[in-house]
Structures are given as structure tokens and as C-alpha cells.
Amino acid sequence: MSSHPSDATTSVSGTTESASKATAKVLVQIRELAKAYQRDSQRIEVFNDVNLDIRTGEFLALMGPSGSGKSTLLNMLAGLDRPDAGSVVVDGLEITTMSNRRLASWRSTHIGFVFQFYNLLPVLTAYQNIELPLLLTNLSKRQRREHVTTALALVGLSDRAEHYPRQLSGGQQQRVGIARAVVSDPAIILADEPTGDLDAQSADEILTLLQRLNAEYHKTILVVTHDAHAAERAHEIMHLDKGVLHR
Amino acid sequence: MRFVRLVRANMFRNKRRTLLTVLSVTVAFFLFGVLRSVITTLDGVSEVGSEARLITSNASGITFVLPEAHAQRLAAFEGVRSVSWANWFGGYYTDPNDYFAQFAVDAETYLAMYPEIQISAEQVDAFLRERTAAVVGVGLMEKYGWRLGQTVTLKGTIFAGDWDFVIRAVYTPDNPSWGDESFLFHYEYLYEGSNGSISPGWFVLQLDDPDRAASLANRIDAAFENSTAPTKTETERAWQAGFVTMWGNVGFLVRAIGTAVFFAILLVAANTMMMAVRERVGEVAVMKTLGFQDRTLFGIVLAESITITLIGGALGLTAARFAFLGQNPMNTFFPGFAVGWGTIALGLFAAALLGLVSGAVPAFQAARLSVVQALRRVA
Numbered sequence: 001m002s003s004h005p006s007d008a009t010t011s012v013s014g015t016t017e018s019a020s021k022a023t024a025k026v027l028v029q030i031r032e033l034a035k036a037y038q039r040d041s042q043r044i045e046v047f048n049d050v051n052l053d054i055r056t057g058e059f060l061a062l063m064g065p066s067g068s069g070k071s072t073l074l075n076m077l078a079g080l081d082r083p084d085a086g087s088v089v090v091d092g093l094e095i096t097t098m099s100n101r102r103l104a105s106w107r108s109t110h111i112g113f114v115f116q117f118y119n120l121l122p123v124l125t126a127y128q129n130i131e132l133p134l135l136l137t138n139l140s141k142r143q144r145r146e147h148v149t150t151a152l153a154l155v156g157l158s159d160r161a162e163h164y165p166r167q168l169s170g171g172q173q174q175r176v177g178i179a180r181a182v183v184s185d186p187a188i189i190l191a192d193e194p195t196g197d198l199d200a201q202s203a204d205e206i207l208t209l210l211q212r213l214n215a216e217y218h219k220t221i222l223v224v225t226h227d228a229h230a231a232e233r234a235h236e237i238m239h240l241d242k243g244v245l246h247r
Numbered sequence: 248m249r250f251v252r253l254v255r256a257n258m259f260r261n262k263r264r265t266l267l268t269v270l271s272v273t274v275a276f277f278l279f280g281v282l283r284s285v286i287t288t289l290d291g292v293s294e295v296g297s298e299a300r301l302i303t304s305n306a307s308g309i310t311f312v313l314p315e316a317h318a319q320r321l322a323a324f325e326g327v328r329s330v331s332w333a334n335w336f337g338g339y340y341t342d343p344n345d346y347f348a349q350f351a352v353d354a355e356t357y358l359a360m361y362p363e364i365q366i367s368a369e370q371v372d373a374f375l376r377e378r379t380a381a382v383v384g385v386g387l388m389e390k391y392g393w394r395l396g397q398t399v400t401l402k403g404t405i406f407a408g409d410w411d412f413v414i415r416a417v418y419t420p421d422n423p424s425w426g427d428e429s430f431l432f433h434y435e436y437l438y439e440g441s442n443g444s445i446s447p448g449w450f451v452l453q454l455d456d457p458d459r460a461a462s463l464a465n466r467i468d469a470a471f472e473n474s475t476a477p478t479k480t481e482t483e484r485a486w487q488a489g490f491v492t493m494w495g496n497v498g499f500l501v502r503a504i505g506t507a508v509f510f511a512i513l514l515v516a517a518n519t520m521m522m523a524v525r526e527r528v529g530e531v532a533v534m535k536t537l538g539f540q541d542r543t544l545f546g547i548v549l550a551e552s553i554t555i556t557l558i559g560g561a562l563g564l565t566a567a568r569f570a571f572l573g574q575n576p577m578n579t580f581f582p583g584f585a586v587g588w589g590t591i592a593l594g595l596f597a598a599a600l601l602g603l604v605s606g607a608v609p610a611f612q613a614a615r616l617s618v619v620q621a622l623r624r625v626a
Contacts, residue, residue, distance in 0.1 A: 080536060080618045101540060108538020115622075119533040123256035133537045135249045180537070 272559025
């Protein structure tokens with residue numbers, strides 16, 4: 001069974017922070033979302049009737065066993081995958097009915113994506129990797145440089161701008177990945193197991209960075225993770241299991 | 248323009264593979280340049296002759312001669328301004344395999360008939376005055392390092408023995424297709440040296456009116472139809488074109504080889520691009536996640552493919568142009584052989600087309616890639 005929309009928006013009780021969040025506007029509204037895969041002759045239902053509201057400035061963690069549909073839900077939020085039924089409204093826009101072309105354009109301005117394995121382009125330097133999303137904008141070269149420099153400073157890698165991914169540690173690569181996700185100043189950051197490939201110390205640094213992006217820059221963040229310690233850094237932890245979202 | 252760096256970075260991702268692909272395209276377009284130039288040179292040669300001159304040769308073939316007495320009868324035809332004649336010598340300088348054309352010509356009438364062969368008036372006089380004198384093409388002078396006034400000895404193959412000539416004139420053709428490696432000397436010298444055993448190989452007739460060439464040719468051949476040496480008369484241009492056809496269907500052969508090479512390289516380039524895109528499926532998926540449009544990715548892959556083939560094509564065509572600039576071994580068989588700008592322009596267009604076709608499928612694959620499936624593969 002899925003969580004009811006009204007339950008989904010219930011904040012962690014007893015904090016001023018959560019009280020203020022309860023009054024924040026709903027940025028993401030997921031309604032009756034359903035998805036199933038066809039494998040040979042077998043139909044595998046991932047989830048059915050998922051409802052969720054995410055308010056501006058929330059930092060949420062989504063946990064669940066492997067194959068529970070966490071990444072699928074994340075992909076639908078990013079407009080990378082389409083549901084069989086239901087709707088995803090982000091900042092007032094219904095994205096499930098958008099064309100692929102419009103979705104790509106929308107994604108470049110609204111979503112920052114952080115991957116488990118960083119997924120940096122090995123032939124580009126840290127600077128060039130971060131600049132990638134900005135190539136899709138109308139910014140001038142000088143403006144792009146300003147944005148990239150700011151993003152590099154934000155993740156503490158100003159001195160690694162000209163380094164290639166192979167010359168960086170895992171933690172540094174993930175910081176570059178985060179800089180790439182925030183460089184175009186999207187409202188939402190979606191992170192799929194962002195600490196899954198990192199040692200404890202690097203993971204801690206990454207989570208601290210995400211917390212900072214949420215607290216100081218008011219980014220709305222949804223992190224999919226298996227790691228309970230990582231999930232604890234979020235304001236709220238959700239569980240997706242057997243197609244049901246618990247909040 | 249903002250994706251240029253990305254295209255360049257992708258191109259040099261696997262330097263060795265890119266280099267080998269560029270080299271294979273280079274070799275292919277070097278061949279393209281040469282083969283295409285063979286066709287254009289043959290076309291040029293077939294158009295080099297004048298429509299204002301007729302050639303009368305033996306109806307049985309070019310290897311059969313005509314009686315010298317034909318000259319007077321030919322000159323008597325209305326519309327014929329002057330008559331000259333020539334014969335093939337077929338000797339060699341030092342190496343029997345080193346071929347160049349030598350003609351024994353009726354000196355006074357022949358040079359007057361060919362303004363295309365440019366010689367200074369003093370040198371013409373010097374040539375006409377001396378029976379053993381020769382007129383040599385500037386290319387042949389360069390090839391053998393000969394100089395004006397030098398005596399050179401040719402060994403005869405048809406007309407046995409050593410034949411000494413003094414170079415008294417050097418000609419430059421006004422059209423490269425004329426060739427600048429011919430050797431002309433006095434018919435009389437050959438006549439005397441062979442004890443009068445030769446006859447003209449063909450007659451050249453200068454016409455008053457080129458428009459009447461066809462009817463005049465018919466009249467001439469009809470007049471000699473029942474003689475001991477029937478003739479075949481045609482315009483000089485048609486006669487030259489006949490020589491070109493003696494090469495057989497070289498054009499077809501060259502085009503067939505060129506097409507085969509083009510398709511072979513197309514497969515090489517396509518395979519390279521397929522591999523290049525296949526190994527970066529994850530990256531394409533990431534770029535799509537970042538918001539890159541399908542058409543942008545399509546364009547990036549195509550740009551990479553076209554750049555590789557254009558670089559290879561430009562290198563190959565440039566090498567072909569410089570390899571056959573000025574005097575070159577091809578001039579002997581294909582007078583005026585050179586890789587022209589037209590061939591280079593056509594080659595660059597073909598290179599771009601090659602890049603477009605070879606990159607189209609991988610570019611389409613990249614554009615159509617399912618992000619979710621690709622990300623699952625790299626995760």
C-alpha cells in the first residue's frame with residue numbers, strides 16, 4: 001500500500017525546521033504512479049499507486065531492498081523513464097506527458113543528477129565535465145567559466161580543475177559529479193546511491209556536502225541509498241518495499 | 248562551436264585507433280586522387296586534338312603506312328589549306344623500358360600547323376636548317392637532363408641502329424594534355440637513314456573551314472577507296488579519342504576500383520565509429536541525463552566521423568597532389584597528368600560524404616539510446 005498524499009507531506013514532528021517546511025510549497029507531486037516491466041512472458045510489477053509530495057527545500061532519503069523500484073522512481077522523477085499510469089508534476093509542470101525533446105530541455109534546467117559511479121567523461125577534465133550542462137544553455141564562455149569556478153569552489157576542488165577523472169580519488173570524482181549536478185542551479189538534486197562506491201570518510205564528506213547544498217542553497221534533495229547512516233543525514237527517510245512507499 | 252572541444256576529446260580518446268582510421272582514409276583518398284586524375288587526364292587527352300585538322304591514316308590501321316604520293320592528291324582537295332605528315336620512330340635513349348614518343352615529321356609543314364607547340368622563332372630556324380636536328384619537349388629535357396645543342400643518340404627498334412640527333416629546339420605545350428615529353432625530328436633524316444624504306448604513317452590536313460570537316464573526310468576516303476592504300480580520315484580530336492579508347496575501358500576499370508576502395512573504407516570508418524560509440528554508451532546515457540537532446544548527440548557523433556574522414560581525405564588528396572606535381576612518371580603515359588583542384592574538391596566532398604554515411608548508424612544509435620537501460624548497464 002502506498003502512503004497517502006496527506007501522510008506523505010507530514011513532516012518530522014517537534015522541530016521548527018519541519019514546521020517551516022510544512023508551509024513550503026509542494027515542488028514535486030506524484031499521484032497514483034504505476035510501473036511494471038515485461039520480462040519474457042512475465043509481467044513484473046515494480047510499484048502501483050505510489051503517491052508522494054516533496055516540498056521545496058526538503059532533504060529526503062529513499063531506502064529499500066534491491067529491486068524495490070527506488071531507482072525507477074528516481075528515474076521517473078528525472079523524466080528519464082515513463083510510468084504506465086499516474087502523474088508526476090514538478091513545479092507545476094506535468095512531466096509524464098512531455099515529449100522526449102522537451103523533457104531533455106526541462107531536465108537540463110530543473111534536475112541535477114548524481115550517480116553512484118560518478119559517471120564523469122574520462123576524456124574531459126574536471127572543469128570540462130562540470131561545464132557540460134552549461135553547453136546546453138545560452139551562456140557565454142565567460143559566464144560559463146564563472147559558473148564552473150563557483151561550482152568547483154563549492155565542492156572544494158578549485159585546485160583540481162584541470163585534472164582528469166583518472167587523476168582524482170573516488171571522493172573527489174563524486175564531488176565533481178555534484179558540482180556538475182548543481183552548476184546549472186537546478187531546483188532538485190536526485191542522487192542515486194551517491195556514497196555507494198566510496199569509503200566511509202569520503203562518503204561522509206559527500207553527505208556533508210549534500211546537507212550543505214540543502215541548508216545553504218535550499219536545494220531540494222532526494223537520495224536513494226542502501227546505507228542507513230547515509231539516510232540518517234536526510235530530514236526524513238522513506239521506504240519503498242514491495243511496491244509500497246512508506247514515509 | 249561549443250561542442251568542438253567535446254568532439255575533439257572524443258576523437259583522441261583512442262589515439263591509435265583514430266590514427267589508423269585516418270591513415271586508412273588517407274591511403275584511400277590518395278588512390279582516389281590518382282585514379283580520378285587518370286580519368287580526367289584521359290578525358291583531356293581525348294579533347295586535345297583540333298577540329299580544324301584532319302588526320303588521314305591507312306584504313307587498315309595505324310600500323311600500316313600510306314604512300315607519300317597521297318600528299319599531293321590530298322593537297323588538291325578543295326578546303327585543304329596545307330598537308331603535312333609524320334611517322335612513328337619507336338626508339339629509346341638508354342633504357343628500352345623507358346618509353347617516350349618520337350615522331351619523324353615533315354619539318355617545314357608540321358611545325359607551321361601546330362601553334363600549340365610553342366617554340367621560339369630562332370630555335371625553329373635552327374631546327375629547320377639542320378637535318379639531324381630535333382625538337383624536344385621541355386619535360387623530356389628535364390627528365391634526361393639534356394641541354395640545347397647537345398647530341399643525343401637514340402637506339403632504333405623499328406629502324407635498327409644508333410641515330411644521332413642534335414637538340415636545336417625545345418617546345419612548351421600551351422595545354423598540358425599535349426604532353427611535353429615528345430621528340431620530333433626530320434622525316435627526311437629517317438628517310439635517308441632507312442634508305443628510303445619508309446612512308447608516312449599518317450597525314451595531317453589543315454582545313455580552311457572546320458565546319459566542312461565531315462564532308463571533306465568522306466570525300467577523301469571515297470577518293471582513295473579503290474586505291475592500293477585506302478584511307479580513313481577523321482578530325483584530329485576524334486583520332487586522339489581513338490587512341491584513348493585503345494587503353495580499353497580504363498575509365499570503367501578505374502571507377503570500379505575507386506568504388507571498391509570507397510566502400511572498403513566506408514566499412515572501416517563505420518566500424519571505427521560503431522566501436523567508438525559502443526564503448527561510450529554509458530557516457531551518452533549520462534549526457535542525455537544532463538539534458539543533451541537526441542539531435543545534439545546525433546550531431547556530435549556525426550561531426551566526429553566527418554572530421555576523421557575529412558582529415559584523412561585532405562591528407563591523402565594533398566599527398567596525391569604533391570606526389571604528381573610537375574614532372575612525374577605518369578606524364579609518359581598520361582600527358583599532363585596532375586591531381587587538379589577539381590579532383591581535390593570532389594575528393595573532399597566524397598570524404599565528407601564518407602564521414603556522413605559511416606557515422607549515420609552509430610549516431611542514430613547514440614540518439615536512440617535508452618537512458619535507463621544504458622545507465623543500468625554501467626551501474
